[in-house]
Amino acid sequence: MNADIRKGLAGVVVDTTAISEVVPETNSLTYRGYPVQQLAATRSFEEVAHLIWYGELPDPIALRRFTDRERAQREVTRSTIGVIDRVPDNCHPMDLLRTAVSCLGAEDPAEDDNSPVANQAKAEAMFAKLPTVIAHDHRRRRGLDRIPPDAGLGFTENFFHMCFGEVPEPEVLRCFEISMILYAEHSFNASTFTARVVASTLSDIYSAVTAAIGALKGPLHGGANEAVMRMMLEIGDPALARRWLLDRLAAKEKVMGFGHRVYKDADSRVPTMKAAFTAMAERTGGGKWVEMYANLEAAMLEAKGLHPNLDFPAGPAYYLMGFDIPMFTPLFVMSRVTGWSAHVIEQLAANALIRPLSAYSGLEQRQVPASAPVLT
Ligand SMILES: CC(=O)SCCNC(=O)CCNC(=O)[C@H](O)C(C)(C)COP(=O)(O)OP(=O)(O)OC[C@H]1O[C@@H](n2cnc3c(N)ncnc32)[C@H](O)[C@@H]1OP(=O)(O)O
Numbered sequence: 001m002n003a004d005i006r007k008g009l010a011g012v013v014v015d016t017t018a019i020s021e022v023v024p025e026t027n028s029l030t031y032r033g034y035p036v037q038q039l040a041a042t043r044s045f046e047e048v049a050h051l052i053w054y055g056e057l058p059d060p061i062a063l064r065r066f067t068d069r070e071r072a073q074r075e076v077t078r079s080t081i082g083v084i085d086r087v088p089d090n091c092h093p094m095d096l097l098r099t100a101v102s103c104l105g106a107e108d109p110a111e112d113d114n115s116p117v118a119n120q121a122k123a124e125a126m127f128a129k130l131p132t133v134i135a136h137d138h139r140r141r142r143g144l145d146r147i148p149p150d151a152g153l154g155f156t157e158n159f160f161h162m163c164f165g166e167v168p169e170p171e172v173l174r175c176f177e178i179s180m181i182l183y184a185e186h187s188f189n190a191s192t193f194t195a196r197v198v199a200s201t202l203s204d205i206y207s208a209v210t211a212a213i214g215a216l217k218g219p220l221h222g223g224a225n226e227a228v229m230r231m232m233l234e235i236g237d238p239a240l241a242r243r244w245l246l247d248r249l250a251a252k253e254k255v256m257g258f259g260h261r262v263y264k265d266a267d268s269r270v271p272t273m274k275a276a277f278t279a280m281a282e283r284t285g286g287g288k289w290v291e292m293y294a295n296l297e298a299a300m301l302e303a304k305g306l307h308p309n310l311d312f313p314a315g316p317a318y319y320l321m322g323f324d325i326p327m328f329t330p331l332f333v334m335s336r337v338t339g340w341s342a343h344v345i346e347q348l349a350a351n352a353l354i355r356p357l358s359a360y361s362g363l364e365q366r367q368v369p370a371s372a373p374v375l376t
C-alpha cells in the first residue's frame with residue numbers, strides 16, 4: 001500500500017468552497033459567513049435557502065419574490081404521482097425519493113442545460129416539489145389520501161398540512177424549521193461530495209441530487225437519524241440507557257448519532273437542535289426522550305469521549321412531531337437539497353473532472369492461458 005493513501009479522504013482538502021465553513025477548532029459553522037446558530041434563531045428556512053444559493057439574505061422584496069416562486073411550483077405532475085404510486089410501499093422512502101427526483105429530471109425539457117440560471121431554477125423547483133413528494137409518500141404508506149399543497153401557507157406550515165392535514169403548534173413548527181436550517185449545508189460531506197463528483201462529469205443536476213440521495217441514505221451519514229430513534233425505542237426506559245450503551249461498546253458496535261469525521265469535540269449544530277427538541281418535548285409530553293438523550297450522551301462521553309452529532313437530537317425530535325421513522329432521512333433531503341444544488345452550481349463554475357488515483361493491490365500482471373475451457 002502507498003503511504004500517501006488517506007482512507008476515506010480523511011483530512012484531504014480537495015477544493016475550495018464559498019458556501020459554508022466548518023471550523024472544528026472553534027466549533028463553528030457558517031453559511032456564507034453567518035453563524036448557523038444566529039440564522040436558526042432569527043431566520044426562516046426560506047431566507048436561509050436564499051442565502052445558500054444567492055450568497056445574501058433576501059430583503060423583503062426579494063423574499064416575497066422567492067417565496068412566491070416556491071409556492072407556485074409545489075405541485076408535481078400526475079405522471080410523477082403515478083410513478084410514486086407504483087413504487088412498492090414497503091421500500092425505503094429514500095428509494096422512492098431517489099426515483100421521484102429522476103422523474104423530475106426526465107420531465108424537464110431543460111434537464112441538460114447546465115447554465116447557472118437554468119440550474120438555479122431547477123434547484124428552486126426541487127426545493128418546492130420535494131416536500132410534496134415526501135408528504136404524498138408519508139400519507140400513502142398510512143393508507144391516506146393525498147393532500148395537495150396549499151399556496152396560502154408558508155413552506156413549513158404547508159408541509160405539515162400536506163402530511164397531517166393540520167398545522168401544529170408554534171413550538172413544533174419552529175423545531176422543524178430549525179432542523180431544516182441546521183441540516184441545509186455542511187461543506188464537503190459524503191452526499192455533497194457525491195453530488196459534486198456527478199456534476200464534475202457535466203451530467204445534469206437531477207442526476208447529481210439523485211446520487212446524493214443514495215449517499216445520504218446510509219446509516220453512517222443521514223440514515224443515522226432513523227437509527228437513533230430505533231435505538232431509543234429499543235432501549236425503551238431511560239434508566240436502561242447507560243447499560244445498553246456500554247454493552248454495545250463492549251461488543252465493539254457503533255452507536256448511531258455519535259461521532260463525526262470533522263468535529264472531534266462537538267457538533268456545532270447540536271446545542272441549537274437539542275434546545276429546540278427539549279422545548280418541543282416539554283410542550284408535547286416527550287420528557288422521556290429528553291431523559292434518554294441525556295443518559296446516552298453522558299454515558300458515551302464518559303466511556304469514549306464521543307459527542308452526539310446533529311442526527312442525535314433530530315431523530316427523537318421528528319418522532320415527537322409524529323413522523324414515521326423511515327421518513328426521517330427524507331426530511332433531511334428536503335433541507336440538504338439546498339446545499340447539494342448550491343455545490344453543483346459552484347462545481348460547474350470552475351469545473352475539473354473529479355477523478356482521483358488508486359494504488360493497485362491485486363495480482364501481478366500475468367498471461368491469459370492459451371486455450372479457453374470448452375463449454376459442454
Ligand atoms: C449528519 C451526519 O451525517 S453526522 C454522522 C452521522 N453518522 C453517525 O452517527 C454514525 C455513527 N458514527 C460513526 O460511524 C463515525 O463517528 C463517523 C463515520 C460519523 C465518523 O467517523 P470517522 O471519522 O470515520 O472515524 P471512525 O469511524 O474511524 O472512528 C474512530 C474511532 O471512534 C470510534 N467511533 C466513532 N464513532 C463511533 C460511534 N458512533 N460509536 C462507537 N464508536 C465510535 C470508532 O470505533 C473508532 O474507534 P477505534 O479507534 O477504537 O477503532
Ligand SMILES: O=C([O-])CC(=O)C(=O)O
Pocket residue numbers: 183185186188189190261262309310
Ligand atoms: O459533514 C459530515 O461529514 C456529515 C454531516 O454532519 C452533514 O453532512 O451534515
